[in-house]
Amino acid sequence: MxxxxxxxxxxxxxxxxxxxxxxxxxxxxxxxxxxxxxxxxxxxxxxxxxxxxxxxxxxxxxxxxxxxxxxxxxxxxxxxxxxxxxxxxxxxxxxxxxxxxxxxxxxxLFGQQARECWNFPSDKEVDTKTRDVWINVNAFVARLTAAAINEHGGERQGYSPLDYSLYGIWSLRSALEEKRENLPGKTTVDASVGAVAVWIVYAGPTLRGLSESNKTYSGKVAKPGSKFKDQEWRGYTKDRWQSWKEELAQAKSLVQDDGIQNLVQQALEIIKQ
Incomplete structure (x- = not known):
């Protein structure tokens, strides 16, 4: 970051x-x-x-x-x-x-600056400060996206510069579509799964709406992670949303921090609705 x-x-x-x-x-x-x-x-x-x-x-x-x-x-x-x-x-x-x-x-230039900080070091163990920073900035961008897009997946008038739904895919893909056993340590796992949780907590209905409306992106920027490499996903789909639901339930058991455990439980209750 x-x-x-x-x-x-x-x-x-x-x-x-x-x-x-x-x-x-x-x-x-x-x-x-x-x-x-x-x-x-x-x-x-x-x-x-x-x-x-x-x-x-x-x-x-x-x-x-x-x-x-x-x-x-x-x-x-x-x-x-x-x-x-x-x-x-x-x-x-x-x-x-x-x-x-x-x-x-x-x-x-807001998007450019956000993109520059969207580089979580998942290849090494991080400290708790880096973990919290990553979760907090994900929550902020999730809040922006929820402000820009309604629960049916459509953009609200005037709020399109706040749509960072692609960043949601990047965070969910990193934590839920790659092999978590490759992550280097418990704090990095907590950070990655915690970032997913705040996307669901603060923009869950928005992401569900995008999945139901099959929101896609150009090229391969929203391609699936290695665990789902046979899928043709290029954005939000109903199948992808279902896979996230299942993967997040499994990932919860890997989370060590009690506060992030509670956050993941909140997310699971929302994603199951």
Whole structure:
């Protein structure tokens, strides 16, 4: 994973930290973010500034317990940015775009920054801090996806920049479709299975809806793991959802941490509905 703690020294992190301390001040936070972006735009540094901002979102979400109100607040702020915030304008009054998306509504570069931190080191034993960071950031992205997609698998108007359902497949595939005996230690197992659990707890109906509507992705980005290599899965399917249900029930017995055990039990109750 690559969410640098050095991000805590930047202005964007300070703005978001102030917002989490008083989440009712959404308008004031949007004003501060826009002022920061406008200043960066005038210096030709907008892309760098946006990357710092999105990294601050990801870092802060990774440091908050997955069930916390702070995670809710960060999700709500991104929702406001995609739907209610004014488009950033240049000195000629034209709307500003970065990488083909409007600032703020398209959340340009957010996906790139999320992808950069989506590299869990499953080939080595991790410490409990890395385990918790991985579970927390999965919960945050699952919450975003649930905000973007309804329980029938359709995108909510205006929330498409928050759809990270593909990341859900990556986490579920890693933990449930590969041979778990190849994982190096108990904390890595807890992290991998815990990440699955938060996807189900915070976006279970969403993922079920995608499975029922056979949501697919281009190429092989959503291909099955090695245990299911004979399947033709390229996204969410009813069969894949059923396999996850069965695999998660088996994986529970491998989890060592009591808190993650309880989290997996919550997920099992949801996935069986």
């Amino acid at each position: 690559d969410i640098s703690p050095g991000i805590t020294e930047c202005e964007e992190h300070n703005i978001l930290s102030s917002y989490l301390a008083d989440p009712d001040k959404t308008d004031a936070t949007l004003e501060r973010l826009t002022t920061c972006a406008t200043s960066s735009l005038s210096k030709g540094e907008l892309e760098t500034q946006l990357r710092r901002l999105w990294n601050s979102f990801l870092y802060l979400s990774s440091q908050q317990p997955h069930s916390s109100k702070q995670q809710d607040s960060l999700v709500k702020l991104l929702q406001v940015l995609t739907t209610n915030s004014s488009t950033l304008k240049d000195t000629n009054g034209r709307g500003v775009e970065v990488d083909g998306s409007k600032v703020w509504r398209g959340l340009p």
